[in-house]
Structure formats: C-alpha cells, structure tokens
Amino acid sequence: MEEEELQKAVYAYLRKKGFRQTELALQEEQNRLSSSAQSDLAVSRLDNDPARYHDAYSKLRSWAYSSLDLYKHELLRVLYPVYIHCFMDLVAEGHMQEARTFFHTFREDHELTHLRDLQKLEGILSPSHLEEMELARSLRQNKVKIKLCEYSYDLLLQYLQKTQSFTMLGIINEHINFEVSAGQPSSISDDADVVALVGSSQDIAKHINQKEVRWGLLEDSVEERLERALSDSEKAEGENKEVDPEDSKQKRSVEGAKQGVSVKKLKKDKLVGATGKNIRSETSTVSMAPRVKPELTLPVMTTEVEQSILEDLRNRVQLSSLALPSISFYTFINTHNSLNCSSISHDGSLVAGGFSDSSLKVWDMAKIGRPTKTFTEQQPSANLQGESESVQNEHLLGPEERKRSYTLFQGHAGPVYSATFSPFGDFLLSSSSDSTIRLWSTKLNSNLVCYKGHNYPVWDVQFSPVGHYFASCSHDRTARIWSMDRIQPLRIMAGHLSDVDCVQWHANCNYIATGSSDKTVRLWDVQSGECVRVFIGHRSMVLSLAMSLDGRYMASGDEDGTIMMWDLSSGRCVSPLMGHSSCIWTLAFSCEGTLLASGSADCTVKLWDVTASMKVPRMEENKASSTNRLRLLKALPTKSTPVYTLRFSRRNLLFAAGALSKQV
C-alpha cells in the first residue's frame, strides 16, 4: 500500500520535473524485476529468440495503426526508427535470414518516405557491414529525436508497459530521444524531422544552427556604390556626408561626376519602364540587407573592370513575376554522351565544356555567332552529302571540320567533372577525377597551375564572386578553399558524412555552402573553417546550390527533382518545391533575387517566383512552411536537351547550356 503510494509520488515527481528518461528507465527496471519473478527460463529463451523482434514490432505496428486518429501520425513516426534498429539488431546478432524476412515484411510501410535509405540498408548482410557502412554506423551511434505531444507519449508508455515488450522498450530507450511537448499534437505536415532521419545527430545540427550567420552583403560593394550614387542625386549634398565612409570619399567624388549623366538616364528609364514599381521595391530589399566586413582580403578591382560592372548594372533589366527574362540557350552537339559539365562566363561570350575524355574545350561565342549564319545557308549542300535524317543542328558546324571552332585545353588525366570561369572571364578552373584542379588562362590559352590536394575525384570547383579565391569539393568528403597564388589549400572543411557533391560561395565571400550525398547542405565559415549551419530536409543526394545575391537565401536541388529554399539566418527551409521530375543539375538566382531558374535532366528550364514564397513567412511565421510554395512561373521545354548550366548575366540575361541527347 505504502510502497505503491510512494511509487506514484516518485512518478509524479519525475513527470513534473520532466525527467522522461529516468521515468522510462525506472519503468523498465520495475518491469524487469516483476518479470524476473516469472520463470527465468522463459525470459532467457525469449531473449535469444530472433522471432521476438518480428512479433513485438508487428504488435507495435498494429497498435500504432489502430490508435486514435489524432495521435496516429505521431505514433507512426516512432515506427521507422524502431524498424531499422530492429533490423540492425537482428543483423548484429547474426540472424541473417530472420533479418531479411523482417526487413521485407515491413519494408512497404516506409518505402514512401525513406526509400533511398532502405535501399542502402538492404545491402547490410553481415555484422561487419554494420561497422563499415557510414549510414548504418551513424544511425547506430546517434539517437533520433522525435517530437511527441504529451498524450501520445503517455499512450506509448502505457502500451509498452501493458504488453511488456522489452525488446521494443529497449530499442526505444536506446535509440530514440523523445521531445515531449504539452498540448495538442503537432500537425502532420511538420514532419521534417522524420524525413531527415539520416543519422547525423540532430542535436548537433541544432546546436550548430544556433551560431550566428552574418548573411549581409559586403560593405562598399559596387552595387552599393551605384545605389548610393542614385540616392545621392535625390538627396541634398549635405546629408550625404555622414552616410559615406570616410576612406572612399575621394574615390566617390571622382566617380560621382562620371555617373551624373548615367544616373539621370537610369531615372528616366525608371519612369518609362512599365515595371517601375517593382524596381523600387527590389532596390529597397537589396539596400535593406545589412552590411558586413569581408573576412578575406579581397583582390583589388581595376577601374576598367569596375566601369564595365557599373555599365552592366545600369543596363540591367528588372525582372519580376511579370517581367520574365530572355534565355539564350547554348546547345552542345555531337558530344557523344561525353560532356560532363559546362560553364558560361558572366557575359556569355565564352562557353566551356568538360568532357569525359579528360579534355576541356572553350568556345568563343562572339566569334561563332557570325559564321553560323553562313553555315545555315550552306546547310542544304551539307544535307546532300551527309545523312538526311539527322537533326538540322548537326550540320551547322559540319563543313568547318578543318578549322576547329574551339580552343582545346589538355592536361587532365581523367574525366573533367566541373569547370568555372573567373568573374571577369580571364581564368578558367577545372576539376577532374584525377584529383587535381587546374587553372587555365583564356587569354594565353594555356595551363597555369595544377592544384593537388584532394585525394579523390574533385566533383566541383567554384570561383568566389570576387575572383582570386576558389572552393572545391571532392569524393574524399571534404571541401577546400584555395587562392590562386598558393598550391596548397587555405582551409579544409571536413564534416560531411559522404561525398561532397557541390559547392557554392555566399555573396559576401565569408561563407561557402556545400551539398553532399549524405543529403544535407552545410554552410561553412571561410575564415574559421567551422560549420555554421546544417540544412536537413533533402531526401536524396544534393546536386546543385545557388545563393541569392542579397545573401539571405539559398536554394538547393536534389536528385529527385526537389528544390529547397533555405533561410540562412534561421537555418530553416522556407519552402520545398516540386515540379521537376528528374535531377536538378543547376540553379541560378536572378541578380535582384526575384526569380530562381532551375535546369534539370527532364529537359526543362523552370522559372520560379521567389518573392511570393519569401514574403509570406515573414509576415505570419506561424502559418508558414506548409502552405506556401515557390510559385512556378514558367516551364520552358528544350528539344531533348538536359540543362547542365544556367547563369544570369549582370544585365539579367539568362544563359543556359546543355548537350543535345538523342532519346534511345
């Protein structure tokens, strides 16, 4: 009598204080004690019987499925971690046959959300594989966190107690952390955590995501100067002085005179332009972004370059959901399935292609542009001698066999997986499966440097927005930062659990983002080399990344055709969006950040309205995420040409490139 009361008091105390684990442990202990009263023989038999996993899990499953509708989805979340750990326990104990049967019996339940993980786990056939496979190891080592409301938690506990299923209880204790919240069960849509059950410990992720990210733009950027010049002419001269930082004052006053004329022109354009309202709102969002100091010493821009940028900015077309961009498409022909990557220089005049025969070819489109017209005239004659069936395009360059239309860069010893032009088009970087990165000069048409550092194929390389620095990522699970004048990397970013597949610089050059086969995207501080954000939510390998130019948002595209939009400051997904049916090879933000373009293996370029998705959550945070989606503005199909590269020029013309592939 007394003992029972005491027990109740203890339970009440534990519950009041929120000591869930202790409570659970206590219960387990009690159960064990009470069950030990039963025949020891039975227990020991039960312990070794591999069928107990199957029985206990199927019981738990049928109980969860028949539970109250309101709490069902929460309880169902528990099933998946229990399921995979049951399987791995069975494997670890060496009951291979049973493990297989178990796995296949319940596989269907989880296929929808966790297909790719299941495909990997399926391959585990012996206890040693558990050690070897990174996914299994991380799943075993880390606890999964599941959010439950108070009542579902109680329900679960009651069930486990009542049925005395120690197997389940053990697994739940060992591998699941419950985060019990008071009140109503969370909505079904909010199961990002369940989706992201990828093994990377979520506590760590959460911890990392608490770090501060200064996502603002660089101080004193060219854009800012142009804008300031704009506001200067509007405001009185006197106010101007406090805004200006002292050091750039002299420079500015020189420039001010030059800009005077063009600024007026720009203003006139604004009045004339139909989308005048949009411009105002866009320019204001850019200037709203906070300013940060660069952590790297930035290269000095020459005045000619600066002038050309200013010229581009003045001539920039303002894009919005009502004013869509023009797209110039570069089609690679006769690639014989060997084109691995392509890159377009900022003004679209140079196009590079990396091939699997380890060559790198650069086309000067400014030169090609003219002769193509004469080729079209010659085309009938080409048709006569050649095969008449093939696609028209193929003949365009046919007669030109003697003189190559491109510059051939040879030096790599393996397939070239990535190429990138420097911001001003005078350098070209390429990365290859021979684990090197090479720097080429487009002026001298020769190789300048070979950077050796990675140990495995280098999947991606990207120049920083200011040039000079570049980032690379590799099969060796690291990303590295380099500068053009050193042959050793400056920083090595390690932390991903699998290949790092893509890399992208933040607009202010202080961060890089990396996408990986472990289905996460990470943001790294370039100065410290630390990981400052982990973005969890993709269900398959991340293939492409893009950063908005105001520095606040990042988009990532994966193998399944899902694009996710992330808020860098909060580390949360603004909105996942579906639309593509195959791999997203490339993503690009328009210069003022209103549009996102995506290119995919399903032979389409899609344009998404980004403003719609970003403004809603800002106004009403609580309703967010589930309802809003990036709005698809336009899908532009190509003629059986998967889109490999997209790039907005500084004037907001969109360049796209892809290799013509004939359907078999």
Add this chain to the structure above:
Amino acid sequence: MSIVPKETIEVIAQSIGIANLSTDVALALAPDVEYRLREIMQEAIKCMRHSKRTVLTADDVDSALSLRNVEPLYGFASGDPLRFKRAVGHKDLFYIDDKDVDLKDVINAPLPKAPLDSGVVAHWLAIEGVQPAIPENAPVEAIVAPSENKRSEHGKEDGLPVDIKLPVKHVLSRELQLYFDKITELIVSRSDSILFKEALESLATDSGLHPLVPYFSYFIADEVTRSLNDLPLLFALMRVVRSLLRNPHIHIEPYLHQLMPSMITCIVAKRLGHRIADNHWELRDFAANLVASVCRRFGHVYHNLQYRLTRTLLNAFLDPSKAMTQHYGAIQGLAALGPSVVRVLILPQLETYMQLLEPEMQLEKQKNEMKRKEAWHVYGALLCAAGKCLYERVKLFPSLLHPPTRQFWRSNGRVATKMPNKRKASSSHLLQQPALKKLASDGTAGSIPPISMTTSMQAAADGFPTPSESGIRPSSSTGQLSNESISGGSRKEKSGGKAPTPSTVLAQAWKEDLDAGHLMASLFELFGEGIFSFIQPVEMSFFL
C-alpha cells in the same frame, strides 16, 4: 534470399579453378560479394550523376572501380548505353546480346566515317519569357490559352496572394497578324500570281506558323461555304490546305474537323464555279487526292475518319437523284483512296450503275449536250477507277493473265488502235461487244491447256500463301483462306466452260481468289477495250 546465392559463388570458384570450395565458404562469401556489388553500384551512380547523366554506363562502373583501387573491367566500354534483352521466361533476368564478330568482316569493312566534332550552337530559348517557335525549340503542343495554364496552377496553391490576369485576348504577334492578312489577301484576290506560289511555299515550310493554324482553318471553312461560285478562289484555298498539310512544323490534327468538310465540299458539291467553262473537274480531282492523303496520314489516329469519308462519298455515288457532277466527285474521291476501296465499294455497284449511265451518254437519249458531257466524264472516272483496280490485280498475279490477254490483245489490237477517243461511236461499239465477249470467253475456254494451267496455278498460289499475297490479304485468316481457295477452285473448275455472269463477278470482286481473268472479262463487257489500256504495262513487261 539474397541476390547472390551461394551457387553463384561456387560456379565462379569453379570457373577460376577452385574445384572443392566448401559450402561454408561459399555461404560466407555470398553476402559479402553482394555487399561489395552494392557498394560499387553506389559509387558508380555517383559518377553517373557527376557526368550529368541519368543512364548508367560501363564507364561509370569503371570509374567506381578505380575509386576503390580495383582494376577496371576491360572490354565493356561503349559510347552508347548497353541494350539489354529480357531472358525468355524470366521476369527480371536480362542479358546483353553479344554477337560473334567475324574478324575478316571487320578488316574488310571500309573505314567508318569519322565522328563529327563537338560544337556549340546558340538559340533563343525564350524572349522575355515567351518561347519563340523556331525549329531549335521543342515543338509547341496544341495551343492552350495561357490563362488556363495559369489558372490550374493557381488552384493548387491556397492562401497565397494570387495576381489575377485577365484572359489574354490574342496571342498573335504583330508580325503574324500581318502575315495572315497578306496571305488571305493573296488567296482572295491574286491567286494566279507568282507571289501566291511563294506564299504556298512559305506556308509549307515555315516553322513559326502554328499560332495561325486556327485562323487559317476558320478562314478556309468560311470562304468555301461562302464562295462556291468562285472556282479560282476554291482552288487557291485547296492549295493552301495542301501547303498546311505539308508543313512539318504544324500540328494540324486538331483542326482537321474544320478542314475536312471544306475539302469534301470541293469534291461532291453540285456546282462549283459559275461559268460553264470552269474546269471544276480538276478541282474535284485535286480535292479528292488531298482528302486521300489526309486519310493515309491520320487514318490510324482517327480510325473512323476513312469510314465516315467513304460513307459520305458512297451516299453521293449511290443516290441517282444526285447530279452527275456529284457522282463524278464521289467516284474520284473513292478512287483516290486506293484500288481496294474501289474493289469493295464501286465494282459491286458497277453494272447497275452503268445501266443508269448509258442512256445519259447516248446522243439520242440525252439531248442536253451539257448533261451528256458530264455523263462521259463520269464514265471516264469509272473506267479509270476500275482500270486501276484491275491493274493492281494484274500486277499482283502477273502470270495468271498472260495467255488469255495475249490472245485478247492480238485479236483486238487492230480495233483498239483504231479507236482512240471515239467514244461517241459507242452505240455501235455496244453492238460489237457480245461478239467480242464471246471471243474473249472462247479465248479463255477454248484454249484448254492454258486455262487448266492457270487454275492449277491459282490453286497452288492459294494453297501456299506467298508473302506478297498474305500482305494484301489482311481481312481473311489463313484458315479461311484454304477453304475459300478450295471452294473457289472447284467453282472455277465447274464454271470453266462458261464464263460467270458479269454481275456476280463484280459482286465478288473483293474476293482475292477471284480469277483476274473473269474480272477482266466482265469489265471488258462494261467498258469495251478501253480497259485494255490499263493492262498494257504488264503486257509490255511480259514482252520484255
């Protein structure tokens, strides 16, 4: 259970010379082999993704192997993805069809053409968000009003601020509008100019015209109903239709329902053009060919297209109250659809029709010069249709006719050359016919060795259907065929002495096993030796 059973391991062990592999080892190895396989595949898929492909190739597997420091597999490299064949009787067992290659053939073969060098071409995928209709872009699917597209998308997202756009009034660019105006003006006013020919060429080749198709089809339908009196205009319109049909960039299917009635009108209308001198026959022929080409092209998509067309034409043909011009159009329309249509639909009706037609053609019975002329036109069309049909038959069984026709030819050669165009003398000709026919039947029946030979050959041909034969006999199965041929053969043998009556022959003309000689004889009875001109080419070939 697992993908790699232990038996596989044992087989592999034997193949490399380990004869006595213990079962335990195989059992332990099998799961590990499977795990390694999966690991390699995982790496290979990564390589595939980084090569921006969605199809796994042997190269990817090689790259994956080299990632793991394993010697790559040699001999599987190929530029194209491998073609797998499904093993018969297994649901998910595939193999590569690896044929033996004779080294001699490879050496003796001429050098293959060097592959074309890679290149880059540029085009506009979109101009301010609008995709231009140029050959480099994917063909535009049937035009959907852009507003509809948007609406359906808006429906999906709820609670978002939606900017509603008014339905777009017209999506035609100014250039296209100008083009349309220019073309229609040419059609209406200056269809005989050289410029119009250029316009037709442009309509047949230009790739950006798709948005105009609904306007053109409406225009054509409208003009045809309005100006049946204006023959040049109708002709011009039909030429425009032909150009539109020819244009490979235009997706004309959705507009066929609008164009077909106009075309059929141009075939079977009672009056086309307002002057007597107007050569509306030519227009009818032109339109008939046009309709036939539509049937050939879209018949498989709209399976009732030809059925509906033939029904309309047949109704016109069989209705005695219809004018001769309409009959003419119907016959031409049916004839254009091919000899088999003629055989099935026209030949059975031929004899009765000829009875109706004959009085119209004769000077004494039909006083109206105009009507008589029309009747002669119809006669010509019928002759032509039947003759082509016969020609086809003769071409298929060239050997069957030779002996009899040669006799025909010899006996009638003089007459045939003597009367080229003098159809007016047909009244006297008709008197001659019985005699000639008698001669013909005598020819077949009298020369007994040849006829017995032909029948036996016929039977043989029927008994062992040759490819060409089964090709032209889609309706009857082979089982039926043999029965039919036996009965046909027996029937023929029975009636070997006396020729079957023309009506039965014609009614049975659709039957393949009908002796072409009989068909020939009956047609001869109806048309006189005008029909011989259709057999001439075969004769020529025979003599050669």
